Amino acid sequence: MIEVRNVEKAFGRLKVINDCCFNIEKGSITGMIGPNGAGKSTIFNIIAGTFPLDSGSIILDGEDVTNLAANQLFDKGLLRTFQIAHEFSHMTALENLMMVPSHQAGESLFNTWFKPGAIREQEAANRTKALEVINYIGLDHVKNELAGNLSGGQKKLLELGRTMMTDAKVVLLDEVAAGVNRTLLKDLTDNILRMNRDLGVTFLVIEHDMDMIAKLCDPVIVLAQGSVMVEGQIEDIQNNPKVIEAYFGSDVA
């Protein structure tokens, strides 16, 4: 689904991504781990269209999407969540979901004047879809609550819900577990597994929570100093001396 080919990226004189190459298989939930400063967020932001790369390429479902902007990638079915949830705090949880679909009929002035019926129809369809999604992610009981009043974990669930409002092919999850309590974390994990199984969504998960990685991800890619150190199943990764050394230093390994 995604091919990262020989990507390089520097911030000023600091080379952060070095000849980085990996594939994310269609239908997989691929994890990405690595020590602090390994370049995980940087490569994530490059794939998501947030940072331009210096050289190399990104292929999405066979198409070269190198340096496309996030909104262009959104139209191609690639969505991301943010480490800090980006909710519209003065709108309800339900309205937050209804905001997502692109190319809404109501956004065009022409339609506002000449096709009010089309707008009403689309809004009704949006609302129905948003109600389905909010029920699916278990936030039905807070659907009319202002999103700003939701707990940190509920906001993360809402972020995930936003990715379900479109026909996402790939969802990039940026430390979705950070700040989420154990109960909601289980809901999040279950929802990701269901989206993968029922809707066929491919995931790339950047995460420090190893329990979550172990429950969700196969394969797991370990990034160190801006390139792939190893890739494999979590059990093999956790026992790999190179990985232990990268995390804890050579004394431990």
Ligand SMILES: Nc1ncnc2c1ncn2[C@@H]1O[C@H](COP(=O)(O)OP(=O)(O)OP(=O)(O)O)[C@@H](O)[C@H]1O
């Ligand atoms: N916008 C930026 N400008 C300058 N340097 C940056 C920028 N973003 C990241 N860096 C540097 O790039 C390196 C890799 O950072 P990155 O955030 O990608 O690592 P990470 O693996 O996600 O780390 P962590 O696990 O701590 O979040 C770090 O040395 C960081 O200081």
